[in-house]
Amino acid sequence: MIKIVAKGFFHEGKVNEAIKLYEELVQKSRNEKGCISYNLFQDKKDDTILTVIEEWEGEEALELHKNTEHFIRIVPLLGDLRKKSELNIYNLVL
Amino acid sequence: MIKIVAKGFFHEGKVNEAIKLYEELVQKSRNEKGCISYNLFQDKKDDTILTVIEEWEGEEALELHKNTEHFIRIVPLLGDLRKKSELNIYNLVL
Numbered sequence: 001m002i003k004i005v006a007k008g009f010f011h012e013g014k015v016n017e018a019i020k021l022y023e024e025l026v027q028k029s030r031n032e033k034g035c036i037s038y039n040l041f042q043d044k045k046d047d048t049i050l051t052v053i054e055e056w057e058g059e060e061a062l063e064l065h066k067n068t069e070h071f072i073r074i075v076p077l078l079g080d081l082r083k084k085s086e087l088n089i090y091n092l093v094l
Numbered sequence: 095m096i097k098i099v100a101k102g103f104f105h106e107g108k109v110n111e112a113i114k115l116y117e118e119l120v121q122k123s124r125n126e127k128g129c130i131s132y133n134l135f136q137d138k139k140d141d142t143i144l145t146v147i148e149e150w151e152g153e154e155a156l157e158l159h160k161n162t163e164h165f166i167r168i169v170p171l172l173g174d175l176r177k178k179s180e181l182n183i184y185n186l187v188l
Contacts, residue, residue, distance in 0.1 A: 042184060094134040
């Protein structure tokens with residue numbers, strides 16, 4: 001299992017637009033083979049922080065995900081709405 | 095549901111000691127009322143990054159957690175092993 005935390009710091013006023021884009025990305029990603037979970041979260045204290053937390057069965061599923069039409073189209077659009085982002089790819093320890 | 099991502103940047107050589115401490119914290123936290131999930135992850139590219147990803151039923155369960163003997167005892171000990179940490183408390187959006 002691979003866990004991903006993709007944290008985005010969005011420009012003020014662009015959060016709703018981002019959530020709209022995430023709606024399609026979340027829905028289509030969940031339907032992909034090897035996707036265990038794929039959720040969008042918003043920071044309780046700073047609503048310009050939107051974070052996707054994903055779980056994939058393995059590297060192969062993750063690579064396929066990165067080459068899907070929806071990933072290739074939507075992820076750059078999200079990038080345009082963000083000030084910066086942090087991506088951590090994790091292994092489960094405990 | 096409340097999701098927490100607690101990311102720690104640990105000093106070189108202190109990672110195993112931290113994992114040892116997390117073993118008790120993870121095991122006891124999972125047994126608490128209102129704990130949906132409580133897992134420890136390690137960054138695939140930088141093994142000095144250890145991140146706990148937790149899910150709690152609500153604020154009350156989270157407050158009780160912060161007042162448990164194991165939390166009060168272990169969390170400061172982890173703090174001594176870290177360079178810095180980032181804590182995000184999230185609401186589920188999608």
